Amino acid sequence: MIFANFSHKPAIELAERIAGITPEGLNKVFFADNGSSAVEVALKLSFQYHQQTGHPEKRKFVSISNAYHGETLGALSVGDIDLYNKIYKNIQELYYVKSTM
DSSP states (O other): OOOOOOOOHHHHHHHHHHHHHHHHHOOOOHHHHHSSHHHHHHHHHHHHHHHHHTOOTOOEEEETOOOOOSSHHHHHOOOOOOHHGGGGGGGEEEEEOOOOO
């Protein structure tokens, strides 16, 4: 699902419904077509925000231990399964927390 600056009525209606139930000020919606892309986008948005607001030192991420977050570079780098992420661990500072599930 790549909208590429285009959209359609069901997507607009869903975005409006989502924005309508979120706290005040959270009125932007970004759709991703899979989990890896959603994780990747979240990492990039966070990183870019801190870069653009004068806090380039904010590069730490929290991730769930023993978790697989997807196959994109960012998602692999925050996962905690060595088979998939060992080579990507040094991309950013990362702290794992135990899952409560």
